[in-house]
Amino acid sequence: MGVSQSMADAMNQFIAIGLIIAIAFSGDLICRHIILRLVSRLVKRTKVTWDDIIFDRRVMIHLSHLVPPVLIYTLIPIAIEKPDVLDYILRICLIYIIVVFLRFISVFLSSVYHVYNQREQFRDRPLKGLLQTAQGILIFVGGIAIVSILIDKSPVVLLTGLGASAAILMLVFKDTIMGFVSGIQLSANNMLKVGDWIAMPKYGADGSVIEVTLNTVKVRNWDNTITTIPPYALVSDSFQNWRGMQESGGRRVKRSINIDMNSVKFCTPQMLDKYRRIHLLKTYVDETEQVITVYNKENDIDSSVVVNGRRQTNLGVFRIYLTNYLRSLPTVNQEMTCMVRQLQPTELGIPLELYFFSADKAWIPYEGLQADVFDHVLAVISEFDLHVFQSPTGEDFRHYRDDGDV
Numbered sequence: 001m002g003v004s005q006s007m008a009d010a011m012n013q014f015i016a017i018g019l020i021i022a023i024a025f026s027g028d029l030i031c032r033h034i035i036l037r038l039v040s041r042l043v044k045r046t047k048v049t050w051d052d053i054i055f056d057r058r059v060m061i062h063l064s065h066l067v068p069p070v071l072i073y074t075l076i077p078i079a080i081e082k083p084d085v086l087d088y089i090l091r092i093c094l095i096y097i098i099v100v101f102l103r104f105i106s107v108f109l110s111s112v113y114h115v116y117n118q119r120e121q122f123r124d125r126p127l128k129g130l131l132q133t134a135q136g137i138l139i140f141v142g143g144i145a146i147v148s149i150l151i152d153k154s155p156v157v158l159l160t161g162l163g164a165s166a167a168i169l170m171l172v173f174k175d176t177i178m179g180f181v182s183g184i185q186l187s188a189n190n191m192l193k194v195g196d197w198i199a200m201p202k203y204g205a206d207g208s209v210i211e212v213t214l215n216t217v218k219v220r221n222w223d224n225t226i227t228t229i230p231p232y233a234l235v236s237d238s239f240q241n242w243r244g245m246q247e248s249g250g251r252r253v254k255r256s257i258n259i260d261m262n263s264v265k266f267c268t269p270q271m272l273d274k275y276r277r278i279h280l281l282k283t284y285v286d287e288t289e290q291v292i293t294v295y296n297k298e299n300d301i302d303s304s305v306v307v308n309g310r311r312q313t314n315l316g317v318f319r320i321y322l323t324n325y326l327r328s329l330p331t332v333n334q335e336m337t338c339m340v341r342q343l344q345p346t347e348l349g350i351p352l353e354l355y356f357f358s359a360d361k362a363w364i365p366y367e368g369l370q371a372d373v374f375d376h377v378l379a380v381i382s383e384f385d386l387h388v389f390q391s392p393t394g395e396d397f398r399h400y401r402d403d404g405d406v
Contacts, residue, residue, distance in 0.1 A: 016078060016079035017076075017079045017080070020071070020072055020075045020076060020078070020079055021072070023071055023075065024067070024068035024069070024071040024072050024075075025068055027067040027068065027071055028064055028065065028067050031063075031064035031067050032061060032064050035064075036060050036061070036064065059104070059111055062100070062104040062107045062108075063104050065100045065104070066097065066100050066101060066104065069093050069096045069097045069100065072093050073090060073093040073094065073097065076089055076090065076093070077090075091149055091150070094149055095146050095149055095150070098142055098145050098146055098149075099142070099146075102138050102139070102142040105138055106135050106138060109131055109134055109135065110131065113131045132213055132214035132215075133180055133183070133214055136180075136214070178230075178231075178232040179213075179214045179215045179216075179230065179231045179232060180214060181232075182230075182231035182232040182234065182235045183212065183214065183231050185235050186212070186231060186234060186235065191234070191235075191241070192212065192217070192234060192241065193209065193212075193243070194209050194210065194211065194212055195208060195209060196208070196209045196241055196242070196243045197209075197241070197242040197243070197246065198219060198239050198240060198241050198242065199239065199240040199242070200219075200229060200233075200234075200237070200240070202233075202237060203227055203229050203233065204221075204227055205219040205221065205227040205229055205239075206219075206221055206222060207219050207220045207221035207222050207227070208220050210226075212231070214231075215230070215231070216228040216229065216230065216231070217229045217230075217231055217234060245361065246361055248361075249333050249335060249336055249357070249359070250332075250333035250336050250357030250358055250359055250361065251357060251358045251360075251361040251366050252355075252356075252357050252358075253354065253355070253356050253357065253358055253366075253369070253370055253373070254353065254354075254355050255353065255354055255370065255374065256343060256351040256352055256353035256354065257351070257352055257374070257377060257378070257381075257388060258346075258348050258349035258350065258351055258352075258388065258389040259315065259349050259350040259352050259381075259386055259387070259388065259389060260349050260386070260387040260388065260389040261345065261349055261350055261389075262387075263314075263385060263386045263387040264313060264314065264315045264350070264386070265313065265314055265385065266306055266311045266312070266313055266314075267311065267312040267313060267314055267317060271314065271385065272285055272289065272312070274383075275317055275384075278383075280321055280324040280325055280328065281317065281320065281321055281324070284320050284324070285312075285317070288312060289312070292309070292310045292311065292312070295309070295310055296308075296309040296310060314384045314385050314386055315350070315352075315384075315386060317384060318352075318381070318384040318386060319340045319341075319342070319352065321380075321384070322340040322352075322354060322377065323338070323339065323340045325376070326338050326340070326354065326356050329369075329373075330359075331358060331359055331360060331365075331369050332356050332357065332358065332359060332369075333356075333357040333358065333359040336356075336357040337355060337357065338355070338356040338357070339355050339356070340352065340353070340354055340355070341353050341355065348389055354373065354374075354377070358370075
């Protein structure tokens with residue numbers, strides 16, 4: 001055709017490169033539009049879930065992106081004969097292959113995470129932290145491999161050189177390293193799971209754990225704000241995990257009311273007759289009076305003096321009434337501790353504490369049970385000739401002034 005030898009060689013090389021590029025991208029199109037569709041149809045017909053992860057569309061697309069650089073890397077020596085140019089192009093192809101392969105592995109791991117994160121038995125596991133750790137390792141390994149290709153050195157040489165700068169790397173990636181180690185400790189010791197209710201006042205956290213990552217633990221507080229806590233803070237500091245309460249048979253109620261000490265007195269026969277008519281007290285009053293009568297008779301007690309012998313008090317009867325009342329409620333867990341006790345008297349009166357467990361651990365029913373119980377306590381306390389101690393209010397002083405005017 002009258003073309004010089006040098007020009008003919010250049011044209012042959014150009015045509016060969018064009019054919020190689022065409023073959024590479026044709027392979028990519030065949031993988032994406034033909035093979036991928038066939039695989040997707042086969043996967044949909046199966047009932048197992050592992051193939052949904054491996055042959056996920058996003059995963060397969062990133063896998064198909066490996067075809068062009070691999071074909072170019074394999075065929076390019078046919079078209080290019082100059083060693084320097086060939087070495088440069090091969091390095092670029094190899095770097096691109098590594099990047100695409102790492103991207104494929106990262107997407108594959110993400111697919112595995114999304115599939116298992118939707119399963120009930122894995123929802124409380126810190127899977128996202130493990131995913132980020134694996135992705136971080138991939139980036140580190142890929143970076144070492146790419147740098148070794150660029151400088152034409154073995155990766156072992158680079159790793160040996162990194163040993164000298166380990167202190168700098170630890171300083172730069174301090175939070176990531178501490179988060180990784182803390183995440184392993186939290187998971188291994190079963191200290192924290194997604195869905196746990198935790199309280200950590202130091203960080204203003206009081207709510208449910210929604211996410212555990214490599215660098216943060218996200219807590220949705222009860223006011224719907226989000227608090228982020230470093231994982232190493234949960235290991236080094238103290239926090240309260242309410243999972244034990246949620247997994248137990250009940251949620252504890254521990255509240256007290258203050259009784260005016262001046263209202264405590266011995267029970268008169270009229271008061272005992274009144275208490276006998278209360279369904280929850282009839283048996284107790286009769287049995288206790290019988291024991292007291294026998295004791296006083298055997299010890300020749302002069303009952304005309306109030307302080308002699310044994311007698312029932314209105315506070316003691318009231319305490320038994322509250323105990324029987326709590327044991328009669330179906331919303332109280334009767335298999336766990338249930339008692340009414342006196343605490344140390346103070347200048348504010350005698351604290352009478354109700355200690356029991358709600359059978360329903362959900363927040364709203366739990367608060368409702370507490371309110372119902374203490375509504376009843378405050379309403380019934382006057383029936384036992386007792387008074388609740390509280391500081392004087394403006395209304396009390398107004399009544400005192402009006403009574404003084406009279």
